[in-house]
Amino acid sequence: MPKTENHFISVSRNGVLVARRKGRAPVAVAEGAIGIEIAPDSESAARCVPSPLRIRFRHGGNNRELCVTDVVLGAEVLDVTAFQQRFSVPDEVLGSWIRTAVEVALDRAEMGRQHS
Secondary structure (H helix, E strand, O other): OOOOOOEEEEEOOOOEEEEEEOOOOOEEEEEOOOOEEEOOOHHHHHOOOOOOEEEEEEOOOOOOOOEEEEEEEOOEEEEHHHHHHHHOOOHHHHHHHHHHHHHHHHHHHHHHHHOO
16 A cells, blocks of 8 residues: 555644644644635636635644634635635635645745755
């Protein structure tokens, strides 16, 4: 069976999202109060979901879970449920955008280590 490169995420008590790939060092990805920038997929963008978005989160949840609190759209801040209802974004889709953003952050960290 091939080895997977799954990443693990958690949010520290002080609100830092930390992620790592199996066999790699943890990477501080984002702070909950500031959030992580994500980009909707092309299908959602075609439905006028704004891009980019900033997802803010808090401490809590299990491994591979992120407690999203709100979504920042430019100057507007929406509760995550209001955002999902307004733009018809189910949990699975929002989760995939967040996973992509985490993967990008891990890729950047890996590239930075290779160039140090």
